[in-house]
Amino acid sequence: MRTIRLFATLLVVALCTGFTSCSDDSEEQEGDQTLTPLVGTWEYTHEWSNTNGGTDVVVYTYQFNADKSYAYTETSDTSWHDYEENGTYNYYQDTKKLTLGDETGSYAVTILEISDNKLIIDDDGDVEEYTRKK
Numbered sequence: 001m002r003t004i005r006l007f008a009t010l011l012v013v014a015l016c017t018g019f020t021s022c023s024d025d026s027e028e029q030e031g032d033q034t035l036t037p038l039v040g041t042w043e044y045t046h047e048w049s050n051t052n053g054g055t056d057v058v059v060y061t062y063q064f065n066a067d068k069s070y071a072y073t074e075t076s077d078t079s080w081h082d083y084e085e086n087g088t089y090n091y092y093q094d095t096k097k098l099t100l101g102d103e104t105g106s107y108a109v110t111i112l113e114i115s116d117n118k119l120i121i122d123d124d125g126d127v128e129e130y131t132r133k134k
Helices: 002-021 033-038
Strands: 040-049 055-064 068-078 083-092 097-102 105-114 119-121 126-132
Touching: 033 105, 055 126
Parallel strands: none
Antiparallel strands: 040 055, 040 126, 055 068, 068 083, 083 097, 097 105, 105 119, 119 126
């Protein structure tokens, strides 16, 4: 009888160890998955009245790539200067900070919201709502 109890105890310990030591393969992910929703082309259009009584329209575009490179452009339909920037980015999920940098320096914005079709960032107090284009 004592042998049966010992055997049963060992069997229970072995089963418990087997279940707790195996990891769930679905929890293991390759690469940095926190960047996946960001990858793509995002566009924000800003319109305001200029000093000549007309309207200025500027389109701001970010292209975020999976290799952590990005391109940023500002394109105007009027006198506003066009601008282009290329560099690398990092996203810090715990602080929601997105750092962007090129050869001239770096800066950070805060991601307030991100979904399949919407990206809202706080750029030093200026809140901009981008729409996914690609």
